[in-house]
Amino acid sequence: MDKHVFSDSELILNNDGSIYHLNLRPDQLAHTIITVGDPERVQEVSKYFDHIEFRTGKREFHTHTGTYKGKRISVISTGIGTDNIDIVFNELDALVNIDFKTRKIKSELISLDIIRVGTTGAVQPNIPVDSFLLSQRGIGFDSLLHWYDNDLADKTFADALVKELKLSDDMATPYIVQCNKELSKHFQTFEMLNGTTITNVGFYGPQSRRLRLAPSNKELKNLIANFNYEGHQITNLEMETSGIYAMANLLGHRAVSLNAVLANRATGNFSEQPEKTVDELIQFTLERIAAI
Numbered sequence: 001m002d003k004h005v006f007s008d009s010e011l012i013l014n015n016d017g018s019i020y021h022l023n024l025r026p027d028q029l030a031h032t033i034i035t036v037g038d039p040e041r042v043q044e045v046s047k048y049f050d051h052i053e054f055r056t057g058k059r060e061f062h063t064h065t066g067t068y069k070g071k072r073i074s075v076i077s078t079g080i081g082t083d084n085i086d087i088v089f090n091e092l093d094a095l096v097n098i099d100f101k102t103r104k105i106k107s108e109l110i111s112l113d114i115i116r117v118g119t120t121g122a123v124q125p126n127i128p129v130d131s132f133l134l135s136q137r138g139i140g141f142d143s144l145l146h147w148y149d150n151d152l153a154d155k156t157f158a159d160a161l162v163k164e165l166k167l168s169d170d171m172a173t174p175y176i177v178q179c180n181k182e183l184s185k186h187f188q189t190f191e192m193l194n195g196t197t198i199t200n201v202g203f204y205g206p207q208s209r210r211l212r213l214a215p216s217n218k219e220l221k222n223l224i225a226n227f228n229y230e231g232h233q234i235t236n237l238e239m240e241t242s243g244i245y246a247m248a249n250l251l252g253h254r255a256v257s258l259n260a261v262l263a264n265r266a267t268g269n270f271s272e273q274p275e276k277t278v279d280e281l282i283q284f285t286l287e288r289i290a291a292i
């Protein structure tokens, strides 16, 4: 594989030498990366930079690269969902680990630090809205990992999920993936909760929300809240973490997912100050990154 030359249809470069979706050239990317779902959140992060050296954007993928307290950081929006995470992680990895001139994998591989600053809904009543939660592990209901050759499966944990949550055969087998323990230590402070995060492919039915359409598994919200596997309770639901941990583990990057808890699904509450809470998580994250 090291000698393989990637064809134009597999490693797709734009006319200016940037990679297809992210619109970035290798020199425009820092090796510490903050990912956010919302493209508008990119500027909410980069407004704290000492200076911004580069801005680009295409579709939902917007990037600002600059420094914070002297540390070079890129902040990139992924849009919503693990389908976008597949694109973002493959292209980030290509930017550092594939030589765009020879179209071959480099002999020395680089490991990126990738920190998600996202939002979430808690499923346990004792997790307050406006708190911060670090996903120790992600449970993927989204199937992304299954499309890659991998040995990350934890079959016993997956079997317990299928049985206890009464997942139907029509649904993807869940997968379980971990944060990078070394990187996660830098974000462990008294205000940070830790948990197990389910990532799914939608905000409504797939997160057991009901507006006009009834979810297929009507008990799912309660089953998730009551699930316990070897002491691991499920804490929260969102839409990217499992994909981020899957891709980071497969590609050799370090990733951690930090969540601002905006909803509590058990109590029915939603934050009265979502922008403020996200802003506090952004400032917290930048301070912790500067100290790495």
Ligand SMILES: O=P(O)(O)O[C@H]1O[C@H](CO)[C@@H](O)[C@H]1O
Pocket (backbone or CB within 6 Å): 036, 037, 038, 079, 080, 081, 117, 118, 119, 120, 203, 238, 239, 240
């Ligand atoms: O706030 P972000 O980072 O987008 O994260 C969460 O919010 C979105 C849904 O509103 C999903 O992307 C979910 O994962």
Ligand SMILES: O=c1cc[nH]c(=O)[nH]1
Pocket (backbone or CB within 6 Å): 119, 120, 121, 122, 203, 207, 237, 238, 239, 262, 263
């Ligand atoms: O409940 C929530 C809140 C934010 N993001 C989600 O995906 N779910």
